Amino acid sequence: QLQVQESGPGLVKPSETLSLTCTVSGGSITTSTSYWGWIRQPPGKGLEWIGSIYYTGSKYYNPSLRSRATISVDTSKNQFSLKLSSVTAADTAVYFCARGQMSEIGSYYFDYWGQGALVTVSS
């Protein structure tokens, strides 16, 4: 059974960079039919897609976060990561990593989700 699990600091200072890693177990991150994504959810609010990556390194970002978000993949460790720079209190959220199941090239829905990691931006 595929599992994905987020890890990283739960507290980040304003203007600094948020860094999270997602570890994939029970399957390979290089599966040709999988994308790997980050989604966040501010407290009491809805879901916001941050971006996704394919194991070859092709990346796709939410236009509203493209200037600050960087997603990378490490196939040797079966992990992918998120960095979000210049964070403010508005970036406080539960951050989920998830597998994107490909419907066709560039088209995917999220079928396996991590439990989520709360990241608070505060001094």
Add this chain to the structure above:
Amino acid sequence: DIEMTQSPSTLSASVGDRVTITCRASQSIRTRLAWYQQKPGKAPKLLMHLASTLESGVPSRFSGSGSGTEFTLTISSLQPDDFATYYCQQYNSYSATFGQGTKVEIK
């Protein structure tokens, strides 16, 4: 960017009721739509993809329909376990957008 609009934002219903949630896309997404159920403190759970294809293990009281820009999620007979927040997500091309969510609460 494709925007997704769900209605209503909140829905009050009783056990046994038939419930319908609507999701509209700002442009055609063919049938590239997924529905998720989320309970407090939990990750979203995928209910269906391609607008109407139910995931394994999801009860048959859930159904989806639509194509293009208008979609619906229907629960034929609401059960206690179904009180949750529901999200639609478009996945038409290289991006993903979620609706703002519909909270189904006990009447």
